Amino acid sequence: MKIATFNVNSINARLPRILEWFDKATPDVAVLQEIKCIDEKFPASEFEDRGYNVAVHGQKTYNGVALLSKFPIDDITRGLPESDGDEQSRYIEALVMPKDADPVRVGGIYLPNGNPAPGPKYDYKLAWMKRLKAHAQKLLELEEAFVLAGDYNVIPQAEDVHDPKAWADDALFLPQTRAAFREILNLGLTDGLRQADPHGVRYTFWDYQRGAWEKDNGIRIDHLLLSPQAADRFITAGVDRNERSPSGSDVKPSDHVPVWVELR
């Protein structure tokens, strides 16, 4: 089964080319970030027409996440259970039940950007990461296959950024951010893309500004983290880099591209 994550930077501004990608890539499960709309404005029927079950955790103007699955879903959770008071829509989770394989729990993550750092936004980011770690710990105790996929807003290593020096003071690359990410990873999770391509340059985001795409000034911040039971079922992973280029759909691309993993 193919599980994808895609920060779409507004679902409605980009719907034709997002649907084009769905028709081409045909993920079994997809988590979307920055849908930038309330639940009622999410174009659910477009996805239902394509055979997806739809779960949305929307928000006006900012953030907003969704989970789409060709297989039945259950146990839908909106927001991290560990962060009751959080008003920002940044997490959605569901148990995905394929017909011919064991279930996989999928969490869709839109981790706070955290800039400028230091400051209250950075504190919020670190607190959010702490809650995500606690949640991952809880899920690990269940000893089941799960994938935590999304826009982590974390550049894990120097090889994941075109110019590490230029990003040294950025909330996405600060040592404290990377340490918090490692803490989650070191609970025993597997970075899906790194598993497929241990040392490759695999950017997933290019800024709209300064011709970042044309110069390939990218960063790798969209990740799929696999539980041990999911890692056992790992086949391959990839980045749909072509989605960053203009396409026939006449609509501008997101600044992120889809990243996906295939499990048995």
Next chain:
DNA sequence: ATGGTAGAAGGTCTA
């Protein structure tokens, strides 16, 4: 040091 781009909302913030 600044402003460069994009989106939603709406006369500004977030990324």
